[in-house]
Amino acid sequence: MFTQKRTLFFLTVTVILSLVLAACQAANTGEPVPVTGSGKDITIVIAEDPPSFNPIVSDTGYDALVMELVMLGLTDVDPQGNVFPELAKELPTVDNGEVKIDESAGTMSVTWKMRQDVQWQDSKPVTADDVLFTWNASSDPDNGSWIPGSDYIDSVEQVDQYSFIVNYNTVYPGYLTQFGGEQLAIWPAHHCDAKQGFVAWDCGRQPLSDGPFVLDEWVEGDHLTFTKNENYYVSGKPEIDKVTVRIVPDDSVRKTMMLQGDADIDMWINVNTANDLQNSETAKVSLSPTDRWVMRLFMNEAAKGTTDATAHPHPILSDVRVRQAIRLAVDVDTINSEIFHGLAHPTWTEFFRPPYACGVPRPAFDPEAAKATLEEAGWKDTDGDGTRECHGCSSGAPEGYKMEMEFITYAEYGEPLELTQQLIAEMLGKIGIKLNITVVEGSVLWDLAENGGIEQGGKFDIDIWDDGYAGVDPTDYLWEAYSQEAIKPGDGWNIARWDNPEVDGLIDQAYTLDEQTRKETFCQIADAIDKEVPIIHLFTVPNADAYSARLEGVQSSVNDLVTWNIADWKIQ
Amino acid sequence: MATYILRRLIQTIGLLFLLSIILFALVNLAPGGPLSAYGGRRIRPEKIEILKRQFGLDKPLPVQYLYWLAGNDWVKVDTNGDGMGDELGSRNGILRGDFGFSYRTREPVLKEIGLRLPNTIYLMSITMLVALIIAIPIGIYSAIKQYSIFDFFATTFSFAGQSIPEFWLGLLLILIFYTWLRNPWTGEPLLPPGGMFTLDSTFSLSDRILHLVLPVLTGTLGWIAWYSRFLRSSLLEILPLNYLKSARARGLPERTVIYKHALSNALIPIVTLLALDLPYIFTGAVLIETIFSWPGMGRLYYQAAVERDYPLLMAVLIIGAAFIILCNLLADVLYAYLDPRVRYE
Numbered sequence: 013m014f015t016q017k018r019t020l021f022f023l024t025v026t027v028i029l030s031l032v033l034a035a036c037q038a039a040n041t042g043e044p045v046p047v048t049g050s051g052k053d054i055t056i057v058i059a060e061d062p063p064s065f066n067p068i069v070s071d072t073g074y075d076a077l078v079m080e081l082v083m084l085g086l087t088d089v090d091p092q093g094n095v096f097p098e099l100a101k102e103l104p105t106v107d108n109g110e111v112k113i114d115e116s117a118g119t120m121s122v123t124w125k126m127r128q129d130v131q132w133q134d135s136k137p138v139t140a141d142d143v144l145f146t147w148n149a150s151s152d153p154d155n156g157s158w159i160p161g162s163d164y165i166d167s168v169e170q171v172d173q174y175s176f177i178v179n180y181n182t183v184y185p186g187y188l189t190q191f192g193g194e195q196l197a198i199w200p201a202h203h204c205d206a207k208q209g210f211v212a213w214d215c216g217r218q219p220l221s222d223g224p225f226v227l228d229e230w231v232e233g234d235h236l237t238f239t240k241n242e243n244y245y246v247s248g249k250p251e252i253d254k255v256t257v258r259i260v261p262d263d264s265v266r267k268t269m270m271l272q273g274d275a276d277i278d279m280w281i282n283v284n285t286a287n288d289l290q291n292s293e294t295a296k297v298s299l300s301p302t303d304r305w306v307m308r309l310f311m312n313e314a315a316k317g318t319t320d321a322t323a324h325p326h327p328i329l330s331d332v333r334v335r336q337a338i339r340l341a342v343d344v345d346t347i348n349s350e351i352f353h354g355l356a357h358p359t360w361t362e363f364f365r366p367p368y369a370c371g372v373p374r375p376a377f378d379p380e381a382a383k384a385t386l387e388e389a390g391w392k393d394t395d396g397d398g399t400r401e402c403h404g405c406s407s408g409a410p411e412g413y414k415m416e417m418e419f420i421t422y423a424e425y426g427e428p429l430e431l432t433q434q435l436i437a438e439m440l441g442k443i444g445i446k447l448n449i450t451v452v453e454g455s456v457l458w459d460l461a462e463n464g465g466i467e468q469g470g471k472f473d474i475d476i477w478d479d480g481y482a483g484v485d486p487t488d489y490l491w492e493a494y495s496q497e498a499i500k501p502g503d504g505w506n507i508a509r510w511d512n513p514e515v516d517g518l519i520d521q522a523y524t525l526d527e528q529t530r531k532e533t534f535c536q537i538a539d540a541i542d543k544e545v546p547i548i549h550l551f552t553v554p555n556a557d558a559y560s561a562r563l564e565g566v567q568s569s570v571n572d573l574v575t576w577n578i579a580d581w582k583i584q
Numbered sequence: 585m586a587t588y589i590l591r592r593l594i595q596t597i598g599l600l601f602l603l604s605i606i607l608f609a610l611v612n613l614a615p616g617g618p619l620s621a622y623g624g625r626r627i628r629p630e631k632i633e634i635l636k637r638q639f640g641l642d643k644p645l646p647v648q649y650l651y652w653l654a655g656n657d658w659v660k661v662d663t664n665g666d667g668m669g670d671e672l673g674s675r676n677g678i679l680r681g682d683f684g685f686s687y688r689t690r691e692p693v694l695k696e697i698g699l700r701l702p703n704t705i706y707l708m709s710i711t712m713l714v715a716l717i718i719a720i721p722i723g724i725y726s727a728i729k730q731y732s733i734f735d736f737f738a739t740t741f742s743f744a745g746q747s748i749p750e751f752w753l754g755l756l757l758i759l760i761f762y763t764w765l766r767n768p769w770t771g772e773p774l775l776p777p778g779g780m781f782t783l784d785s786t787f788s789l790s791d792r793i794l795h796l797v798l799p800v801l802t803g804t805l806g807w808i809a810w811y812s813r814f815l816r817s818s819l820l821e822i823l824p825l826n827y828l829k830s831a832r833a834r835g836l837p838e839r840t841v842i843y844k845h846a847l848s849n850a851l852i853p854i855v856t857l858l859a860l861d862l863p864y865i866f867t868g869a870v871l872i873e874t875i876f877s878w879p880g881m882g883r884l885y886y887q888a889a890v891e892r893d894y895p896l897l898m899a900v901l902i903i904g905a906a907f908i909i910l911c912n913l914l915a916d917v918l919y920a921y922l923d924p925r926v927r928y929e
Contacts, residue, residue: 053784060887063688070688154664156634212638212690232699233879235783256783261874261883264755265777268763272773455616455892460632463617502632 052583053254054276054563056575057266061232061259064216067195068150068157073573076194077279080575081238081255082221083199085192086124086143088576091301091569093366093484095188099138099198099222101125101174103188106525113183113525119166120183120525124191126174130245132200133221140176143191144168145201155209160488161190183523185530186485193483194572198222224250224579233259250579270295270558277566278558279574283428286556287353295558296566302365303357303552304570305478307432309342310547311335312472314509316418319461319470319501321509327402327409328417329473333389334407335545338474339375340382341443342436344550351431356551363538364552367527368486370535372542382443391415393444400444417473419447420466422454425477433476447474461501468501470509478553483571487522487530490537494546495519510546589917596909600902604678607901608649611894617641618687618892633665639687639894640675652684652898653677678902684895688887693899696884703780704868704880711800712865715807716858722808723815727850728842730820738812745809754802754875761798778877799876803869807861814857818850852922859915863907867900 062074065082069075086100097103102125104110110123130138147168150156164184170176180187191198200222204215219227224246225238236257240250258275260266267285269275273294281289281297289295311329318324328334348356363370386392390405400415421433430451437447452466457475459465466472481489491498496511498504515537522533541547557574559566564582568574619635636642640651642662655677660669676682683693726738761775775797776782782791822828823846831841868882881900888896920926 061689064690154634155638209638211634217689217691231879232696233703233883234779234877237783258779258783258877259879260778260877262755262877265758265875265877268758269777272763272777274777453616453890455618455890459616460619463619464615465617 052252053256054252054560054581054583055274056255056257056277056279057260057269057275058257058279059259059261059263059266062236065219065227066197066199066211066216068159069211069216071195073280077573077575078227078236078257079197079219080223080573081225081578082219082223082227082241083197084130084138084222085197086126087188087192089189089193089483089569089571090576091567091571093302093571095484097127098192099126099130099143100192101127111187111525118182120180120187122178122180122187123171124176124178127245128174130222131243132203133226133241133243134203135243136200136202137173138198138200138222139173140170141173142198142201143176144170145204145206146191146196146199149199149204149206149210149213150196152206152210155211157211159190159196161186165190183525185487185523185525186483189483189485194576225255235259244579246579251582252578255578267558270560273560276560276563277574281556281558282426283352283355283554283556285558286355286554289558292561294561296561298557298559298566298568298574300555300568300570302570303359304365304480304482304555305553306359306362306364306480307356307429307476307478307550307553308547309338309436309550310467310472310475310477310508311338311545312470312474312507312509313546314470316473317469317471319499319509321499321511325408326473327407327413328391328415329407331389331405331407332544333385334391335548337382337385337389337443338440338445339545339548340378340385341439341445342548342550343377343439345377347432347435348551351428351435352551352553355554355556357554358550359552360542360549361538362486362490362541362549363534364549367484368531368534370538372535372538375542379439379443386415386443386445391444398441398444399446414446415444416446416448418450420450420452420457420472420475422457422477423451424454429476429478436476465501467505467507470501470507480552480570486534487519490519490522490534494537494541508546510544512540512544515540585917585920589913592913592916596906596913599909600906603905604653604898604902605649607905608652608898609645611892611897611901612645612648614892616892618894637662637665651675651677652895654679655682678899683899686888686896687893688891688896693895696896697881697899697903700868700879700881700884701866703878704873704882705865706780707796707799707872707878707880708803708865708868710796711803712807712858712861714800715804715811718804719808719811720815720854723812724819724842724847726812726816727819727823735816738816742809742813745805748805750802750806750869750871751875753805754798754872757798757802758875778875780878799872799878802875803872811854811857815850815854818853819846822846822850852919855922856915856919859911859918862911862914863904866907867904 058074058077060074062078063070063072064075065079067076067079084098086098087095087103088098089095095103102108104122104124106113111120113120126140132138150159151162161184164180164182166179166181168176168178199215200220203220204213208214221227221241224241224244226241228237228239230236238255240253244250260269263282263285266275266278267288270278270289271292271294286297289297313321313326313330315324315326321330344358348354348358358374360374361370361372386400390403391400392403393400394403402409402411402413419433419437421429433449437449440447457466459468461468467475492504494506494510494515495504496513496516498506499509499511518533518537522530524530555568555570557568562584564584565577565580566574567577569576618639619632640648655675656673657676659673660671661673662668663670675684685692686696689696722738726735729735758777762773762777765774766772767774776795780795785791828841828846831845866881868880870882870886872878873880873882885900888900
């Protein structure tokens with residue numbers, strides 16, 4: 013018979029096992045080293061571990077954030093969009109003779125000269141060897157990666173220890189940030205193992221620093237600590253002695269830590285957090301002076317499930333008047349005030365920020381005009397159920413076809429986008445367009461067509477999310493988002509399947525260093541998009557980072573992560 | 585019994601094999617894939633091809649499963665994309681203890697799990713222990729004093745404990761103990777909002793305990809309710825039985841009747857229930873780990889699932905499944921051990 017002794021024995025074993033496991037864990041964690049704090053320590057809170065210090069590989073934002081602490085590129089971009097040199101001695105231009113264009117061949121070469129006073133943390137100099145090593149590793153077809161504009165490079169030649177030439181097979185306007193910016197750093201040839209491959213090498217997670225800080229410790233899932241790089245090339249900088257990056261997955265906990273003064277930086281805060289922090293004495297919000305992420309509606313001009321708008325036009329959206337009517341029916345100001353606390357900026361064109369801002373007039377919010385446009389396009393509600401049907405429509409839909417579509421967004425953005433989606437569905441419902449809402453994971457929305465990716469496979473009617481070009485050169489982005497070549501699944505992201513030969517020609521024309529031509533060309537593209545409405549641009553979402561009131565010099569940027577100028581930060 | 589255990593262990597191997605096929609198919613056939621998260625939306629065709637080869641995703645699913653199970657160091661794999669095998673693969677397969685590398689970090693999967701598992705065992709074992717220490721007396725007292733005020737409150741508490749969502753309770757506790765309440769001597773928040781210990785401090789047991797309070801409190805509430813209700817019901821079924829009446833008739837004190845004769849039998853189902861709950865100690869709790877910034881298995885699993893980090897996801901699932909099957913076996917064996925009326929042939 014079961015006895016009390018057995019019960020006690022079992023419970024005792026459970027207790028002892030638990031305590032032993034707890035003790036083992038405590039021993040396993042290792043003892044944190046006490047630091048003689050100078051009071052110049054800061055804590056950055058982020059949602060998840062960076063996969064590595066190499067953002068080219070996975071592009072999560074967290075990798076770029078920590079990369080800025082330890083690695084340098086040839087150049088970087090400030091919040092206003094100005095490129096400034098880091099490892100480069102100066103910016104190569106046509107005017108200073110370092111950029112040479114062969115008009116007849118349509119090629120160009122760029123000579124880069126590097127600073128000679130930058131060292132790795134082991135005191136070895138940063139040289140052109142490291143740049144060539146990085147280029148060779150990143151462009152290795154077997155183990156490399158893809159960096160913007162790399163298709164346009166024919167060769168990279170070393171001139172001497174501190175200079176090299178990049179030969180392009182075209183005129184490439186984005187050359188200034190090709191070996192720098194928010195993603196690419198120059199990696200140490202003597203530390204990284206090329207055989208491991210650019211995307212997999214150990215130095216991506218154990219970097220050798222030439223930036224303002226040195227990685228001390230990385231306890232995965234918990235924290236990373238960095239201390240000041242005594243070899244940093246800018247004398248007297250950084251002013252901060254130690255940076256702790258803590259992994260705090262929940263955004264409301266991060267906000268609470270900011271409010272309590274236990275965190276100094278919370279990157280990429282959402283509008284609700286920005287609104288909550290507005291009156292805080294301990295935490296401030298830094299907004300980027302320019303925006304980048306434009307919330308937009310993508311309207312599939314090809315029938316759902318297909319990717320060729322000519323062979324299989326969408327039964328509703330292939331008619332430009334329908335797309336124009338949708339634009340007329342969306343009240344951006346209401347979305348902004350009701351959901352984004354008035355912090356969003358209404359935006360109606362791809363070209364809204366300097367240096368390529370175009371004077372496209374803002375479209376009106378006019379539901380009555382939208383209804384009239386739909387009537388004119390042959391979409392009428394004859395059965396009185398509130399949803400229009402095709403009665404003589406010219407988009408190829410059969411007579412009586414209901415104006416009902418699926419409206420998709422991605423879950424990771426969170427509540428503001430889902431509310432926006434619902435509000436837009438309501439607005440379009442009022443003009444007789446029925447939208448059925450779907451929310452999916454980003455990994456499903458943006459996956460390859462062969463894996464069931466929704467956008468690449470054309471398996472959607474309308475979807476909404478935020479997008480925008482990085483840095484200051486929109487040319488590659490335009491090719492990827494609007495050119496005919498980018499329609500085919502796998503080749504690009506023209507997911508509206510908008511085929512406009514005139515725009516294709518204009519995009520080709522934008523590959524020049526003549527700024528005047530570029531400005532004019534971009535504005536012509538802006539006009540074409542405005543006229544044919546393959547995408548409806550709605551508003552920009554502010555790029556906001558929270559910082560503690562004791563920090564000086566923090567400036568959020570759409571062109572980089574908030575740590576882009578961490579060497580200049582001061583603690584009051 | 586030995587034969588029974590051996591037979592069950594052999595069945596476990598077969599079951600795990602079947603499970604591995606089903607899980608591998610489900611994980612790989614679910615919409616979305618690792619390459620969409622790997623490199624963001626702007627991933628280019630050139631990079632996709634490279635990554636596919638590196639991850640072994642260029643092979644048909646059955647071949648991928650075979651390589652995952654038995655490795656690919658016995659076949660030549662295509663490393664340069666020309667469609668021809670160039671060199672022997674480097675994977676040993678899970679049968680030889682190689683769970684592959686994480687797509688996200690490029691680190692061996694077992695290393696990733698090894699970093700997180702001790703943290704989860706640490707948190708969850710203490711949570712379960714605290715839950716039992718509190719739940720057992722509540723269950724006993726509720727049963728003995730059925731329909732008393734205490735029983736009424738315990739019942740209300742149980743329903744509340746099982747109904748309150750962990751994410752809500754966790755955030756509420758952070759609001760109370762981190763934001764509102766202050767240590768009267770130091771002016772610091774009464775309890776930390778998360779993490780396992782205070783960074784930049786020497787080891788301190790009190791610091792560790794302070795960091796455990798909120799996650800353990802959040803995690804135990806549901807379990808306290810669960811175990812106390814179960815024990816109450818179990819005791820209430822036993823208390824009217826004749827053998828207890830006989831014990832009382834023999835003049836045994838009520839304390840001895842309850843704690844020696846009634847409780848020993850009432851605890852049998854609790855022990856088996858506990859064995860079935862043991863896998864939680866290894867698999868962790870996603871919400872608690874997320875809210876309290878606890879670097880454990882739950883968060884690792886969630887991130888692997890969201891990013892379609894197949895090797896990591898499969899490893900966590902298979903190891904979790906193995907734990908569940910073994911704990912089921914343990915529950916059966918314990919049941920037979922504790923209750924001699926139960927016999928397995």
